[in-house]
Structures are given as structure tokens and as C-alpha cells.
Amino acid sequence: MQIEVRPSLIVNSQGKGSVDLIWLSQFLKDIESGSSLVVASKKSGTSYRGAWGKLNEVESALGMPLIVRTKGHGSKLTEFGSFLFKFIDEMQAGHIQYGSSYQETLLKAINQIQKSENARWKFFSSSDSIIQKVVGEVKGFSLKIAGSGESLERLLNHEAHIAGYHVSSEKSSKAIHQRLSKSDIQIFPVMKRTQGLIVKKGNPLHIQSMEDLLNQKIRFINRQIGSGTRLLLDTLLIEEGIEPLDINGYLQEEFTHSAVANAILAGKADVGIGVKNIALENGLGFIPLKDEIFFLAMHQEMVSQPESSKLIRKIRSYSGNTPGYKAISLNRQVKEWL
Known part of the structure; x- marks a missing residue:
């Protein structure tokens, strides 16, 4: 059995559900590295239309653009877009340092309960x-x-x-x-x-x-x-x-x-x-x-x-x-x- 504890960061947009910023971070990182919106969408496992919709939801909820779209030159991250994916990356790196203790605690508790359940x-x-x-x-x-x-x-x-x-x-x-x-x-x-x-x-x-x-x-x-x-x-x-x-x-x-x-x-x-x-x-x-x-x-x-x-x-x-x-x-x- 393997259990992995991961951080969660969600943006809720009024009346439109929520967007996982961990997903968005990888999407923005692909744009930063030169991928087009179409390619970045495929990598994220989302359709172009779906990725575009999520991007608009986050921009609307946060009140700031994440991507600058220039006709004929593709898309480029804004200063805020770059800051956001870097911040999320740092947050995940920090979690790895402490997350193992949560995993160990959870596994220990599960093992104890299993042992109790199996006791005849x-x-x-x-x-x-x-x-x-x-x-x-x-x-x-x-x-x-x-x-x-x-x-x-x-x-x-x-x-x-x-x-x-x-x-x-x-x-x-x-x-x-x-x-x-x-x-x-x-x-x-x-x-x-x-x-x-x-x-x-x-x-x-x-x-x-x-x-x-x-x-x-x-x-x-x-x-x-x-x-x-x-x-x-x-x-x-x-x-x-x-x-x-x-x-x-x-x-x-x-x-x-x-x-x-x-x-x-x-x-x-x-x-x-x-x-x-x-x-x-x-x-x-x-x-x-x-x-x-x-x-x-x-x-x-x-x-x-x-x-x-x-x-x-x-x-x-x-x-x-x-x-x-x-x-x-x-x-x-x-x-x-x-």
C-alpha cells in the first residue's frame, strides 16, 4: 500500500465552480517554457476549450490576467502569472519537507486499525x-x-x-x-x-x-x-x-x-x-x-x-x-x- 499526501489549492469562482491551482501551475509552467495553449492543454489532460475556460475563470476571480495573448506571437505569461506558478512550486516543495510525517501518521493509524479489525x-x-x-x-x-x-x-x-x-x-x-x-x-x-x-x-x-x-x-x-x-x-x-x-x-x-x-x-x-x-x-x-x-x-x-x-x-x-x-x-x- 502506498499513500501520498498532496497539498490542495483551489480558487472558487462565483457561480462557476472551482479551479485547482495545482493543475493551473503546471499549465502556466508549460506556457512559460514555450508551449502553445493547444499543446499545454493536451499535456494537462484538458481540452483546449476547457483549459481556456478555466484560465478565464481564475483571471476573473483573481482580478488579474495570467497570460498575454499576442496575435501571431502566441501566449506569454504576465508578471502575475509567473509569480503564481513559482509560488505554487515553492509551496509544493515546502510540503514535501513536512508531508512525509503526515503520511507516516496516516499509515500507522491505518495499520493499527487493520490489526484491530483482523483480530479474531x-x-x-x-x-x-x-x-x-x-x-x-x-x-x-x-x-x-x-x-x-x-x-x-x-x-x-x-x-x-x-x-x-x-x-x-x-x-x-x-x-x-x-x-x-x-x-x-x-x-x-x-x-x-x-x-x-x-x-x-x-x-x-x-x-x-x-x-x-x-x-x-x-x-x-x-x-x-x-x-x-x-x-x-x-x-x-x-x-x-x-x-x-x-x-x-x-x-x-x-x-x-x-x-x-x-x-x-x-x-x-x-x-x-x-x-x-x-x-x-x-x-x-x-x-x-x-x-x-x-x-x-x-x-x-x-x-x-x-x-x-x-x-x-x-x-x-x-x-x-x-x-x-x-x-x-x-x-x-x-x-x-x-
């Missing part, structure tokens, strides 16, 4: 950079980032075709597996990733554990309620006997791991909770807390779609080559979680 399956998933990357490469899926809990509920209510979720305890994983099995939903372990505390580069506040978050001088940034990462944090706080509201910033929430990292980079927070690879990608420090398993769940009819297999393979491939992740290819690798 709804994929709700917990925030993860590998998931987002893979969905951009496998056609047919529209991705909506949501918490693990919401993603599973959407799947159970048939509002999603695939759900991506992560769990950090074997007990929770087994409970989820049992519930999904009752609804004839299959799950596929795809990767293991490490969650922990994301801190500023060099860890200037010397944060080492959850207990350090009780220091009121340390500003924390949390994940939203319903996310698997928020559930992990709350579980760890209960295990260590820490009151959540004693943490400065516990109620400050971000929706993705990247947003947590950006808040720390921007100096809005000193520490947050998220996955290791996001910390590494942003040049931030990381204190590991817990490994977790990331699963994909889908209804039986979705399992038979070749795109589902492609999605799973690519996620496992990328996770096997990304720091902070480990690919999981077989259920027996996580049998104690099922």
Missing part, C-alpha cells in the same frame, strides 16, 4: 513485556492488559479466548488449576520469572528486604489491586507480619511493571515491586523476592487453533533468552504446581 481472539493477560512482544508478532490476537484475577474471570465468563496469569505459590496454582479444569479449560506453563524490589541504580538507600519498606523516608510504588504482583506483595507482607499501611506509598498504584520502573526513574518513588527483566532493561537495581510461574489458559476450542501453538512457542523461545526468565516447555517441569 481476545487475549487478557497480566502485564509482561514478553507477552506484549509476542502478541505483536503473532496475528489474530488483541491484547488487553489486566490483572491475573481479572484475566481469569474474563476467560471463565467467555469474555476472553486466552488468559495469561502468574502465581508464586504451589497451593494457589493448584486451586486455580482445579477451578479451570471444571470449566474444561486447559492451562499451559510457559515461563518462570523472578519478582522482587526494583530500586534506583546503585541502590543508594541500601534497601535489602521487605522490612526496609517500613522506613518512612523510603517512597514505595505499588501495583494495582487484582494484579498477581499485588497479591504476591500482600502475601509476603502477611508472612513477615508487616502492616501494609505502615509502608509509605502502599496506596500509590501503577498498572504495569514498566510504569513502576518509570516512576522510579522519574524520581517519583524510591522502590517498587516488579519483574527482574524490567529493572535490567531500565538500568535499575533489583532485589529478588520470589520466583513465579506464568501460565496461559484457554478454552478447548482455542487449543486447536494453530495460532495458539505459535503463541506458546514464541513465548517459551523469548523467555529462554531473556534475563530474569526461564522457559517452561513441559507440565512435568511444574507438576507440583498442578
Whole structure:
């Protein structure tokens, strides 16, 4: 597909329609270079009579002649005629300099709409950079980032075709597996990733554990309620006997791991909770807390779609080559979680 953005310049003559001055510019340029009105008309794709009529309309509308007609000597541009076609040429040259940005914007918007139109399956998933990357490469899926809990509920209510979720305890994983099995939903372990505390580069506040978050001088940034990462944090706080509201910033929430990292980079927070690879990608420090398993769940009819297999393979491939992740290819690798 090729799209070209062109400028438009129109003269409206009362009661007689309009004349395209871009067309007129080329017509005048041919006259200037020595072409007769007949030849210039043919080059412009207009009959002699039609070209003559348009010329008269523009001259009448602008109140100035464009051509001087001398019997036996052909036609010659007036000073205004020369000025007009040169001005239009300069306008078009200037447009070329900036017009490409409009073309790129338009093509990008069209591609996004086409991708949305072509999406056949709804994929709700917990925030993860590998998931987002893979969905951009496998056609047919529209991705909506949501918490693990919401993603599973959407799947159970048939509002999603695939759900991506992560769990950090074997007990929770087994409970989820049992519930999904009752609804004839299959799950596929795809990767293991490490969650922990994301801190500023060099860890200037010397944060080492959850207990350090009780220091009121340390500003924390949390994940939203319903996310698997928020559930992990709350579980760890209960295990260590820490009151959540004693943490400065516990109620400050971000929706993705990247947003947590950006808040720390921007100096809005000193520490947050998220996955290791996001910390590494942003040049931030990381204190590991817990490994977790990331699963994909889908209804039986979705399992038979070749795109589902492609999605799973690519996620496992990328996770096997990304720091902070480990690919999981077989259920027996996580049998104690099922």
C-alpha cells in the first residue's frame, strides 16, 4: 500500500465552480517554457476549450490576467502569472519537507486499525513485556492488559479466548488449576520469572528486604489491586507480619511493571515491586523476592487453533533468552504446581 499526501489549492469562482491551482501551475509552467495553449492543454489532460475556460475563470476571480495573448506571437505569461506558478512550486516543495510525517501518521493509524479489525481472539493477560512482544508478532490476537484475577474471570465468563496469569505459590496454582479444569479449560506453563524490589541504580538507600519498606523516608510504588504482583506483595507482607499501611506509598498504584520502573526513574518513588527483566532493561537495581510461574489458559476450542501453538512457542523461545526468565516447555517441569 502506498499513500501520498498532496497539498490542495483551489480558487472558487462565483457561480462557476472551482479551479485547482495545482493543475493551473503546471499549465502556466508549460506556457512559460514555450508551449502553445493547444499543446499545454493536451499535456494537462484538458481540452483546449476547457483549459481556456478555466484560465478565464481564475483571471476573473483573481482580478488579474495570467497570460498575454499576442496575435501571431502566441501566449506569454504576465508578471502575475509567473509569480503564481513559482509560488505554487515553492509551496509544493515546502510540503514535501513536512508531508512525509503526515503520511507516516496516516499509515500507522491505518495499520493499527487493520490489526484491530483482523483480530479474531481476545487475549487478557497480566502485564509482561514478553507477552506484549509476542502478541505483536503473532496475528489474530488483541491484547488487553489486566490483572491475573481479572484475566481469569474474563476467560471463565467467555469474555476472553486466552488468559495469561502468574502465581508464586504451589497451593494457589493448584486451586486455580482445579477451578479451570471444571470449566474444561486447559492451562499451559510457559515461563518462570523472578519478582522482587526494583530500586534506583546503585541502590543508594541500601534497601535489602521487605522490612526496609517500613522506613518512612523510603517512597514505595505499588501495583494495582487484582494484579498477581499485588497479591504476591500482600502475601509476603502477611508472612513477615508487616502492616501494609505502615509502608509509605502502599496506596500509590501503577498498572504495569514498566510504569513502576518509570516512576522510579522519574524520581517519583524510591522502590517498587516488579519483574527482574524490567529493572535490567531500565538500568535499575533489583532485589529478588520470589520466583513465579506464568501460565496461559484457554478454552478447548482455542487449543486447536494453530495460532495458539505459535503463541506458546514464541513465548517459551523469548523467555529462554531473556534475563530474569526461564522457559517452561513441559507440565512435568511444574507438576507440583498442578
